Structures are given as structure tokens and as C-alpha cells.
Amino acid sequence: MNTKQSFGEYIRKLREGQNLPIRKVASKLDIDPSTLGKIERGERSANKEMIPILATLFGIEEKNLGLILFSDKVAYQIIGEENTNEILKVAEKKIQYLKNLNLKQGKINFKN
Amino acid sequence: MNTKQSFGEYIRKLREGQNLPIRKVASKLDIDPSTLGKIERGERSANKEMIPILATLFGIEEKNLGLILFSDKVAYQIIGEENTNEILKVAEKKIQYLKNLNLKQGKINFKN
DNA sequence: TATTTTCAGGACAATAATTGTCCAAATTTA
DNA sequence: TAAATTTGGACAATTATTGTCCTGAAAATA
Numbered sequence: 172m173n174t175k176q177s178f179g180e181y182i183r184k185l186r187e188g189q190n191l192p193i194r195k196v197a198s199k200l201d202i203d204p205s206t207l208g209k210i211e212r213g214e215r216s217a218n219k220e221m222i223p224i225l226a227t228l229f230g231i232e233e234k235n236l237g238l239i240l241f242s243d244k245v246a247y248q249i250i251g252e253e254n255t256n257e258i259l260k261v262a263e264k265k266i267q268y269l270k271n272l273n274l275k276q277g278k279i280n281f282k283n
Numbered sequence: 284m285n286t287k288q289s290f291g292e293y294i295r296k297l298r299e300g301q302n303l304p305i306r307k308v309a310s311k312l313d314i315d316p317s318t319l320g321k322i323e324r325g326e327r328s329a330n331k332e333m334i335p336i337l338a339t340l341f342g343i344e345e346k347n348l349g350l351i352l353f354s355d356k357v358a359y360q361i362i363g364e365e366n367t368n369e370i371l372k373v374a375e376k377k378i379q380y381l382k383n384l385n386l387k388q389g390k391i392n393f394k395n
Numbered sequence: 396t397a398t399t400t401t402c403a404g405g406a407c408a409a410t411a412a413t414t415g416t417c418c419a420a421a422t423t424t425a
Numbered sequence: 426t427a428a429a430t431t432t433g434g435a436c437a438a439t440t441a442t443t444g445t446c447c448t449g450a451a452a453a454t455a
Contacts, residue, residue: 174376
């Protein structure tokens with residue numbers, strides 16, 4: 172897992188590796204070429220529905236592509252803070268706690 | 284740091300610990316009592332401007348309160364995914380990379 | 396118990412953020 | 426040079442978020 176690339180950079184390299192124009196990939200995704208261009212440049216976010224399509228197209232694991240997308244989202248959300256590592260650590264524990272809670276009980280109530 | 288509490292639960296306990304009605308704290312925050320109630324119940328998000336006010340009011344560290352708020356946000360964003368730990372780990376590396384990059388260069392370009 | 400205070404939660408409007416398109420200009424490729 | 430591709434701004438549409446108001450329930454207090 173290369174952590175030095177954003178989702179956009181990543182899929183751009185994949186696309187260029189196959190010598191595909193934006194136009195064609197965008198058509199597979201059923202979006203405007205301009206939108207895909209923006210996604211590749213990080214000016215728009217990809218959405219989850221695009222993951223399986225791109226994964227199939229480029230022959231990579233859906234799971235990994237999703238990982239790159241979501242880690243980008245998380246990074247983007249807190250990059251402006253000072254104590255990013257602490258935030259992530261506490262978030263991890265919170266998630267563990269909540270998932271565990273969820274096994275025993277029913278729903279999730281989490282919004283902040 | 285108690286990771287078993289959301290931001291809302293946390294400030295609710297603080298508030299109740301001082302026997303303050305929602306109304307009064309809400310007034311300090313300059314918001315409707317109903318809004319604070321929702322924040323405490325996790326139906327609304329707190330915003331950053333509230334942090335210093337609440338920290339002062341309850342005599343706690345701004346930094347810690349911010350930590351609770353942001354870790355909540357991160358947790359909430361990815362709680363629905365399977366591989367949350369991996370996501371956090373990759374996000375951490377990405378942030379390190381970006382921060383380091385930022386020291387050398389200028390701005391941030393990150394949005395996904 | 397009656398009154399008052401507090402709190403919960405739905406409905407709503409206002410605002411903000413996100414998403415995607417269209418188009419024209421710039422760049423790249425053939 | 427001509428054609429194809431890509432960039433990026435302006436824009437509209439959609440969606441998400443924020444906070445208020447209000448009513449009724451619950452809790453506290455007299």
C-alpha cells in the first residue's frame with residue numbers, strides 16, 4: 172500500500188498505465204470527463220459506487236481501492252489539526268468500543 | 284482519556300456534574316437549548332468555536348475537548364466500513380507524508 | 396398534588412457543502 | 426496544423442448541516 176498517493180493520483184496512474192483517456196473511464200463511471208478529471212486532481216471526491224467499477228476496470232482489489240479512498244477522507248478531515256495522531260488513536264479505540272457494543276446491542280448512535 | 288464516551292455524553296456529564304441546566308450552558312454558547320440538547324444526544328455536531336467556551340466553563344483542557352470532538356468525527360465517518368483499523372493506519376501515514384511535504388513545500392492539495 | 400422548570404424530539408427554514416455539467420481555453424498528440 | 430484530450434471556471438441541482446421554534450412529556454420543586 173503506497174501511502175504517498177491520494178486516491179486521485181492513484182487512479183490517474185492506473186488509467187495512464189493502460190493508456191486510457193479520461194473520456195473512456197468517465198464513460199464507464201457514467202460521469203462527465205471533467206468530473207473524473209477533477210477527481211484525479213483531488214478537486215472532487217469519488218464516491219463508493221465508483222469503487223467496484225474502477226477496481227474491475229483496472230483489475231485491482233475493491234478493498235484496497237476503498238481503503239485508499241477512505242483514508243484520504245479521514246486524512247483530509249483532520250489534516251488541519253495539530254494532534255492528528257492522538258485523534259486517530261482515540262478514534263480507533265472509540266470504534267472498537269462501538270463495534271463491540273454493537274455486537275451485544277442493536278443500533279448505533281453516533282454523531283459528532 | 285475515556286474513549287467510551289462521545290463528545291455529547293462527555294459534556295452532558297460535565298454539565299450535570301455542575302448541576303447546570305441545558306438552558307444556561309446553551310446561553311453561554313449562544314445557541315438554542317434544543318440545539319445543545321441535540322449535541323449532547325449526538326443528533327447534532329458541536330463546532331470548533333464551542334470548544335474554548337466549554338473548556339473554560341468546565342475547567343478542562345481545550346486540547347482534550349477538541350480531541351474528543353475530532354475523534355468522534357473520524358469514528359463516525361468510517362464506522363460503517365469493515366477495515367476501520369487499516370483505514371486509520373493508512374490515514375496516519377498519509378498525514379505524516381503530507382505534513383512532511385508541507386514543511387518543504389507550500390500548500391496542501393487534498394480532497395477525496 | 397399543582398406548579399414550574401427542564402428536556403426531548405419533530406417540523407421547519409436557512410445556510411453551507413457537495414456533486415456533476417457545460418463550455419471555452421489550454422495543452423498534448425498525431 | 427488539426428484533432429483529441431485535458432483543465433478549470435461558472436453554474437445549477439442536490440444533499441447535508443445547522444439552528445430555531447414549538448408542543449408535549451418528564452422531572453423537579455413548592
